[in-house]
Amino acid sequence: MNNSDIENILTNHGIKPTTNRVLVLKDLQKRTSPVNLADLEMSLDPMDKASIFRVLELFSKNDIVHVIEDGSRSIKYELCNGKEHHSVSDQHAHFYCEKCGSVICLDYVKMPDINIPEQYKVKSVNFMFKGICPNCYK
Amino acid sequence: MNNSDIENILTNHGIKPTTNRVLVLKDLQKRTSPVNLADLEMSLDPMDKASIFRVLELFSKNDIVHVIEDGSRSIKYELCNGKEHHSVSDQHAHFYCEKCGSVICLDYVKMPDINIPEQYKVKSVNFMFKGICPNCYK
DNA sequence: GTTCTTGCAAAATATTTGCAAGACG
DNA sequence: CGTCTTGCAAATATTTTGCAAGAAC
Numbered sequence: 001m002n003n004s005d006i007e008n009i010l011t012n013h014g015i016k017p018t019t020n021r022v023l024v025l026k027d028l029q030k031r032t033s034p035v036n037l038a039d040l041e042m043s044l045d046p047m048d049k050a051s052i053f054r055v056l057e058l059f060s061k062n063d064i065v066h067v068i069e070d071g072s073r074s075i076k077y078e079l080c081n082g083k084e085h086h087s088v089s090d091q092h093a094h095f096y097c098e099k100c101g102s103v104i105c106l107d108y109v110k111m112p113d114i115n116i117p118e119q120y121k122v123k124s125v126n127f128m129f130k131g132i133c134p135n136c137y138k
Numbered sequence: 139m140n141n142s143d144i145e146n147i148l149t150n151h152g153i154k155p156t157t158n159r160v161l162v163l164k165d166l167q168k169r170t171s172p173v174n175l176a177d178l179e180m181s182l183d184p185m186d187k188a189s190i191f192r193v194l195e196l197f198s199k200n201d202i203v204h205v206i207e208d209g210s211r212s213i214k215y216e217l218c219n220g221k222e223h224h225s226v227s228d229q230h231a232h233f234y235c236e237k238c239g240s241v242i243c244l245d246y247v248k249m250p251d252i253n254i255p256e257q258y259k260v261k262s263v264n265f266m267f268k269g270i271c272p273n274c275y276k
Numbered sequence: 277g278t279t280c281t282t283g284c285a286a287a288a289t290a291t292t293t294g295c296a297a298g299a300c301g
Numbered sequence: 302c303g304t305c306t307t308g309c310a311a312a313t314a315t316t317t318t319g320c321a322a323g324a325a326c
Contacts (some may be wrong), residue, residue: 007151018294018325037315045146048283053316071207073291074315095258112250119272120233128264134257156306175290182293186308191292211316212290281324292313299306 001029013062022049023062024055033103034068034076034094068126070096070103078105091125097133104133139169140167140185146241151200152276156187163195163217165187172206208234208241208266225241235271242271 006025007017027043028035035135037056039082041049056077059065068076093109096102116122144163145155165171165181168172174193179187194215197203206214220236231247234240254260 016280016325020282044237046283050174050284050317054282057317069207069209069264069266071205073151073213075211085290091260093252095260098261106254109252110255112252113233114247114250115232116244116267117246117272119275120267121270121275122233122267123236123269126264126266128209128266129254129258129260130263131261132259134221134255137259154305158307184308188309189307195292244325272297277326279325282322284321285319286315287318289316290323292311294311295309297307297309300304301302 001026009058009064013064015062015064020051021058023047024052024127026076028065028079031078033105034066034070034078036072036076037088038074039068051094057077066091066124068094068103068125068128069126070094071130072096072101072103076103082094091127093127093129095129095131097136098130099132102135139164147202153196153200153201153202158189158198160184161185161220162190162197166203166215166217169216170203171243172208172216174210174214176212181269197208204229205262206232206241206266208232208265209268210239210241214241229265231265231267233267233271234271235274236268237270238273240271240273 004091005021010017010021010025024046025078027040037049037053040052041047044052056065060067060077061076064080065077068078068079070076074109091111093106093111095106097104109127111127141160148155148159148163161182162178165178175187175191178190178194179185182190194203198215199207202218203215204218206216208214215252229249231244231249233242235242244248247265249263249265
C-alpha cells in the first residue's frame with residue numbers, strides 16, 4: 001500500500017493526512033497484533049509520545065483503530081478489520097499471555113452473537129482471554 | 139452472613155482470616171458490581187491502600203475474586219459467583235458506561251461456549267461491552 | 277493571520293514495592 | 302525468636318494535559 005492509499009484512508013475517515021498520522025497508520029498496518037503506546041513510541045522514534053497518543057485518540061474517535069484492553073495494564077491499539085470498517089461484529093477475541101506479555105489475535109473466535117438490551121448503546125466490545133500461550137507452556 | 143461464615147470462606151481457600159481480609163471480603167459481598175481499589179479505600183477507610191491491594195491480590199490468586207478490566211483505566215474486582223467457585227464459565231459479561239463510569243453486570247449474558255485450542259491455558263476471561271448505559275442515554 | 281498540529285515538559289492517575297514496626301504463634 | 306501481616310512512603314508505569322513554537326492554508 002503506497003502513501004496515497006494511506007492518505008485516502010485517512011481522508012475517507014475525515015482526517016487530514018499529516019506526516020505523523022500517515023506514519024502511525026503505516027506502522028499499525030504492519031502489525032499482526034495489538035500494540036501499546038510504548039511500542040509505537042519505540043518504533044516511530046523520534047516521534048513524540050504525546051503526538052502519537054493524540055493520533056491514536058483521533059483514530060479511535062474516527063473508527064480507524066480498536067482499543068483493546070487486555071489486562072496488561074496498558075492500552076493496546078489495533079487497526080479495524082478491513083482497514084476501512086469498524087463495527088462490533090468485525091471484532092474478534094484476543095488472548096493475552098501472562099508470561100510473555102504477548103497478545104494473540106484469535107481471529108477465528110468471532111464475537112458471539114449476543115443480544116444486549118436495546119437501551120444500551122454499545123460502542124465497542126472487548127473479548128479477552130488470559131492465561132499462558134502455547135509458546136510459553138511448552 | 140456472619141463473621142465465622144466469612145472466615146470459613148477464607149479458610150476454605152487457604153487464606154488465613156485476618157481482620158483486614160475479613161473486612162475486605164465483607165465489603166465485596168455487599169457490592170452488586172465490580173469495584174476498584176479507590177472505591178474500596180474510601181469504603182474501608184482507614185485501611186491502607188497497599189494493604190487492600192495485597193488482600194485483593196491474594197484473593198485473586200486464590201480464586202475468591204475475578205479481576206475485571208473494563209477499560210476505565212482502573213482495575214476492578216468482583217466476587218466470584220456463588221462466592222465459593224471460580225471458573226471461566228461462571229463469568230458473565232459486563233457493560234461499562236463511558237459517560238457515568240459505572241459498570242453493570244450483564245448476568246444474563248453468559249460466557250459463550252467458545253473453544254480455544256488446547257495449547258492455550260486459559261485462566262480468565264473478560265467480556266466487556268462499552269458504550270452508554272440506559273440511564274445516561276435518556 | 278487564523279487555525280491546526282506538534283514536541284517538550286509536567287501533571288494526573290493508578291499500580292506496585294521497600295522497609296520497618298507490630299501481630300501472631 | 303521467626304514468620305506473616307500491615308501501614309507509610311515512595312517508586313513505577315502510563316496516560317493525559319498545558320503551552321508555546323511551528324506548519325498549513
